[in-house]
Amino acid sequence: MSKPRTVLSIDVGGTKMLAALVRGTEIVDTHRMPTPREGDPAQWLTALFGAIASWRGAYGSVGAAVTGIVDNGQWSALNRKTLDIPDGFALTETIERLAGVPVLAANDAHAAAWGEYAFGAGNREDMVFLTISTGIGGGVVLNGRLLEGLAGHFGQSRSAEWPDDALEDHISGHWIARQAAPHQSGATARDVFSAARDGHDFARRIIATSAERTALLCRNIQLSLDPRRIVIGGSIGLAEGYLAAVDRGLEAVPPRLRPSLHAAALGENAGVIGIADLAERQQNLRENQR
Numbered sequence: 001m002s003k004p005r006t007v008l009s010i011d012v013g014g015t016k017m018l019a020a021l022v023r024g025t026e027i028v029d030t031h032r033m034p035t036p037r038e039g040d041p042a043q044w045l046t047a048l049f050g051a052i053a054s055w056r057g058a059y060g061s062v063g064a065a066v067t068g069i070v071d072n073g074q075w076s077a078l079n080r081k082t083l084d085i086p087d088g089f090a091l092t093e094t095i096e097r098l099a100g101v102p103v104l105a106a107n108d109a110h111a112a113a114w115g116e117y118a119f120g121a122g123n124r125e126d127m128v129f130l131t132i133s134t135g136i137g138g139g140v141v142l143n144g145r146l147l148e149g150l151a152g153h154f155g156q157s158r159s160a161e162w163p164d165d166a167l168e169d170h171i172s173g174h175w176i177a178r179q180a181a182p183h184q185s186g187a188t189a190r191d192v193f194s195a196a197r198d199g200h201d202f203a204r205r206i207i208a209t210s211a212e213r214t215a216l217l218c219r220n221i222q223l224s225l226d227p228r229r230i231v232i233g234g235s236i237g238l239a240e241g242y243l244a245a246v247d248r249g250l251e252a253v254p255p256r257l258r259p260s261l262h263a264a265a266l267g268e269n270a271g272v273i274g275i276a277d278l279a280e281r282q283q284n285l286r287e288n289q290r
């Protein structure tokens with residue numbers, strides 16, 4: 001087995017951007033910055049590549065894991081409230097111009113699903129990855145294949161209760177922060193978890209409601225795809241006490257219908273490790289076809 005080469009992975013989420021030099025499952029170096037809420041993706045990516053200019057020459061390909069849907073290298077938002085991306089942004093072309101090496105781009109939760117399947121809590125079995133973060137994303141790996149396109153976009157689900165809204169707008173980090181505003185002005189989702197840890201009832205109720213709704217979503221995923229595992233990731237999904245609260249929401253579910261929930265073993269690195277492996281596989285394929 002040849003030694004894995006170094007890949008530049010970038011993970012652009014609704015709240016933060018993470019750049020990492022990745023070699024197999026080793027994170028060699030990282031750089032984090034907030035995802036700008038102004039400007040356009042070309043400006044965001046130019047700023048990120050400016051911040052990691054010293055890494056040029058250290059990587060032979062780029063993997064880009066981004067919130068939103070990626071179709072043939074074109075990037076679009078499904079929920080502009082999660083991140084306001086113009087339709088059909090030329091993501092792969094822009095990064096290839098900035099980096100000067102081949103690029104593979106995919107949805108962030110798809111990348112994380114592959115990372116957890118291949119190297120983490122997915123145990124290389126049929127699995128669904130669910131990230132509860134700024135939005136709610138997901139990825140599905142069945143028979144060793146990562147489903148692409150809209151597959152896994154559970155946060156965009158519609159329900160009879162909120163037919164005009166994306167489900168994530170009633171569960172995720174943005175929703176948690178909105179619910180806390182009347183109690184703690186300007187609170188972020190992270191502040192709500194701190195307030196819950198400090199015993200504030202308003203915060204505990206908000207988190208319990210979010211977790212109950214995530215438990216319902218997991219039940220529906222189980223009935224749709226019957227995965228061996230549902231691996232939970234994301235800043236909310238991995239926050240203290242959240243996964244336990246979701247599990248409590250499943251206690252009354254009959255065993256055959258109950259999802260088996262596991263915390264993402266790779267944590268916030270699932271996306272950068274997953275997209276690095278996918279980019280390396282594409283690079284190897286290209287080289288073998290020469």
Ligand code: BMX
Pocket residue numbers: 012013014015066067068069076077078079080082083084085107108109131132133134135136137138153155156168
């Ligand atoms: C949204 C959607 C998904 C994404 C998910 C988690 C947009 C911009 N994003 O459902 O593609 O995977 O949020 O995104 O439509 P994150 O920013 O919370 O990682």
